[in-house]
Amino acid sequence: MADRIDGNEVASEIRSALADSVERLADADERPTLATVLMSPDPASETYVSMKQRDCEELGIQTRDIELELDAPASDLFDVIAELNGDPDVNAILVQSPVPDHVDYREVIERIDPEKDVDGFHPENIGRLVAGYPRYKPCTPHGIQKLLEAEGVDTEGKDAVVVGRSRIVGKPMANLFIQKAPGGNATTTVCHSRTDNLAEKTRQADILVAAAGVPEFIDGSMVSEGTVVIDVGINRVDADTEKGYELVGDVDFESVEPQVDAITPVPGGVGPMTRAMLLYNTVKATSRQSGIDVELP
Template sequence: MTTVLDGNAVAADVRDGLRESIETLADAGARPGLATVLMSDDPASETYVSMKQRDCEEVGIDGSHVELAPDAPAEDLFDTVADLNADPAVHGILVQMPVPDHVDKRRVLRAIDPAKDVDGFHPENVGRMVAGDPRFKPCTPHGIQKLLAAADVETEGADAVVVGRSDIVGKPITNLLIQKAPLGNATTTVCHSRTRDLAAKTREADIVVAAAGVPELVTGDMLKEGATVIDVGVNRVEADTEKGYELVGDVEFESAKERAGVITPVPGGVGPMTRAMLLYNTVKAASERADVPIDLP
């Protein structure tokens, strides 16, 4: 029997586990606060930010939101980030990507106080993760680790293949899987658009993380029997539906399900975990800033 991992259920467990810690911090005068910043009129970005704010309200985190016009000067964004860096009620800052072309994305990441960088993308936080001393793990890779733990997947000594080398998912999950730490110690291969014979690599893998952004790239015949398959992709493809499209992952789910021992669906797999781990990082940031010890789920 193939286990289909319910990301919504695992994410709900994480949120439930955070509530007591949030109230402990609130009692100490340090209720966690998350500020989101949007400089885009992209409907998907607007929806995603509103979902994050609803998540905050649900668990008791103080959420705040700043919207800037997409054609506003870049300095308006950097001034906003500077104000949030200086605000003691804000423990986490998230600037929703993508930003407009006239704004330097890397400068945005560097502008956020590393202690409030709950996305985990500031160079200081990336360096700490690579060194094995993470302040914040990036949300999607951390969520993947939580899913692996929920399914009792053994990573130690496992052969893992990560398909994709993005700064957001591919590189950090590779780093976390090779760390000498719980949910690490895997022998990990990174594959990408220049990889020769991708199927030959994935067929040898105990764990496949598909994060290439290519619809249904990984099919069932590319998998080892009983493999764990984590599908990070969310791709909109044309379909004969009311909306005219459907969402599919980077894995062809039906054929992969026939081979996999554990698999995540799209939607409802990795996506909910990304949002849950953002809350996790915000609570951790508040705890460290207030020097109030808490138990994190």
């Protein structure tokens, strides 16, 4: 049976390590502040934002919480971003996605000050990542690196296969795997909806990252013995439960777990790490902006 990689445990260790850095900054009158902006048609977005705000409160990071009406013009959102960019007391900005259809999310990202872009999605930050000197690594891929490190998985020389090519996970994950740096040096394949013979490629993986956004897409026939499987997906599917649904990943856990060396569960795997790395980036942003060096886990 595979080892289950506990994202809650690793995330807790990272938050504990960050707490000392937050207090060091606060002692220097530079307590980190994250601004969250909510203008999302997705009912779950409010829950996601409140969880991030709660994480900040537990760690001693201040939050600035802004909500906009869904039918507000895009210019209102852009004005908020401009105000936050110019506020020296705000170190980090997060605009929760998705945004309404009448707002160009690409323009939203491009308007955020790259020094405060703790999602790591601004084109400047993406360029720095690809070039090999990232300012802020995107939270989910960075969290996956931390999970692999905690599991004792050395990526150097390994065959890493990423299923999915999103700007949030797939592309930055592949870039981190190929970097000449700790957590990288892997031979990396990116698969997607147009990939031929997908199962043939996933079976070659030493490390398989499933980020396709399709419930239980990867099954036991698509993996090999000894593989480490990281399941990024979190999908609601109808189920005979009190809520009427259950959460499943992009991996068919029941058929894959007996075949592999280690696997992340859903929930409790990658999700907590994404939130922990947002805190990490917020602390890092505050350190960069204040010139006060702190230790980062």
